[in-house]
Amino acid sequence: MAGLHYAAGYMIGAVEWVSAREPDLIEFDGVEGPLPLLHDRFVLAEAGKCTNLIYESEFGVRGGVIGWIFGKVIVMRLMRRMMREHMAELKRSVETRSERSRVYPHPIYDEGATLVK
Secondary structure (H helix, E strand, C coil), X not given: CEEEXXXXXXXXXXXXXXXXXXXXXXXXXXXXXXXXXXXXXXXXXXXXXXXXXXXXXXXXXXXXHHHHHHHHHHHHHHHXXXXXXXXXXXXXXXXXHHHHCCCCCCCCCCCCCCCCC
16 A cells, blocks of 8 residues: 655655454555554554554664664654544544444543543
8 A cells, every 4th residue: 555644744655565454453564665664553442332543653764873863753753743643633534424324323422532642
């Protein structure tokens, strides 16, 4: 799956292999892009009447100690910001769909739902 992502105002292109293990796991492995190692996971976990979407990520950069520092200081910060934006957009989209659904009505409250920063 090819995708364009925005980080700090820059458009970043990436190609990822996507594999889904229904009903609770989606994994993304970077094939082409700015990071030599990228492995992301979305895990779905029931929480009362809601579902929590948990995001996990591993990434690697080249450059030894300097690369490690760059990854910790710059890349991690950019990825967190980008994923918070993506997750907020996904949450809005899912909630908008559920408000229109007759099969899965939108809950009045988020029982058990948490936001991890």
